[in-house]
Amino acid sequence: MIRLKLGLLIYFSCCNSINAQNNSVLSDSTVTIIGFNLDYGSLLKHTPSLRQIDDAYPSAITVDWSKLLLKKSAWDFCNCFPRIGVDLAYWNWDNPDVLGSGVLAMAYAEPYFRTQKRTNLFFRMGMGGAYLTQPYDEQTNPLNESYSTNLSFALMVGLGINYRLTDSWNLRFAAKYNHTSNGGIRTPNKGLNFPSLSVGVNKSLRPVEYPNYDKNGKRPPPDKKERITLAHFSGWSNAAVGDKDKFYVFGFMGKYSRWIGGRSALTGGTELIFDYSRREQIKLDEADANFFQAAALIGHEFWLGKVTFSQELGVYYYNDYRINDDIYQRYGLTYSFSEHIFAGFSLKAHRHVADFIDLRIGYTF
Secondary structure (H helix, E strand, O other): OOOOOOOOHHHHHHHHHHHHHOHHHHHHOEEEEEEEEEEEEOOOOOOHHHHHOOOOOOEEEEEEEEEEEOOHHHHHHHOOEEEEEEEEEEEEEEEOOOOEEEEEEEEEEEEEEOOOOOEEEEEEEEEEEEEEOOOOEOOOEOOOOOOOOOEEEEEEEEEEEEEEOOOOEEEEEEEEEEEEEOOOOOOOOOOEEEEEEEEEEEEEOOOOOOOOOOOOOOOOOOOOOEEEEEEEEEEEEOOOEOOEOOEEEEEEEEEEEEEEEOOEEEEEEEEEEEEHHHHHHHHHOOOOOOOEEEEEEEEEEEEEOOEEEEEEEEEEEEEOOOOOOOEEEEEEEEEEOOOOEEEEEEEEEEOOEEEEEEEEEEEEO
């Protein structure tokens, strides 16, 4: 799975915006829910170096606490009723000598659909942190290339069915995709990628009665249908070259965005990247090449007020010393402080492996 840590923040931003607009009625339009879940999954060996370890089938016990938002503003945003909360899970990776175990804590958002039916559908997105017990060590644990720090980031996406036994008790079945990594802080950092099946039970602290709101029609177009954006970004490379594992990265980005409907826009642009891990690799290889890279970007953006979530595909048109694939992905989240000034961060990745996370500041015309 591509590393989507930045992208998963989007729904939490939206739900917080909904809460801020209606604090005066919050107590009358939310329901507290507590839950208990069991997970069973399979650990993916997504790179050749991970195939040295045995097959593993991780399992987990999870408890969670959440609020179900039943306000009209929540319904207007997504034609659904979102549930937002936190969960705490203990994961056994089924390989104690190499992978150990982990405790994952996540904030999540979970919109419900078909709420007038006894069987509801939901989509779940979560992001948080993990404490992992058996990180890579060159001497004592050289096979664990999945993680090299005790603390890591964690994310999850999933789809499921919620069956209402009563107005207070629910059974849940879900299929999820889970991921942890340290975001390039230290290598090796191949990450833990593990799809899982989940079964659980939830109890609301008072009976749930879903309002019967009508679906919204098409959204009106924004006042400004086009954007031109310029930005500077800086970060640290997720690369180990020689005896070093931290390298500065900076660059510049420019793109054009065009609204196409709803909250969506299509984008096209370019970026210039100066990754000093590449310069170090070129020096070690005694190659006559430039470490500078330039790429064309195409993608999609969600426009959600002051928050913008972007997903882009990059193709290098200048890559003098080829180390990685010619195509990569970017996932970004920014916040506009005014009509023109914004800041945020972005993740650049080649398939399953993250290059770097950068902080960025920019100007929108």
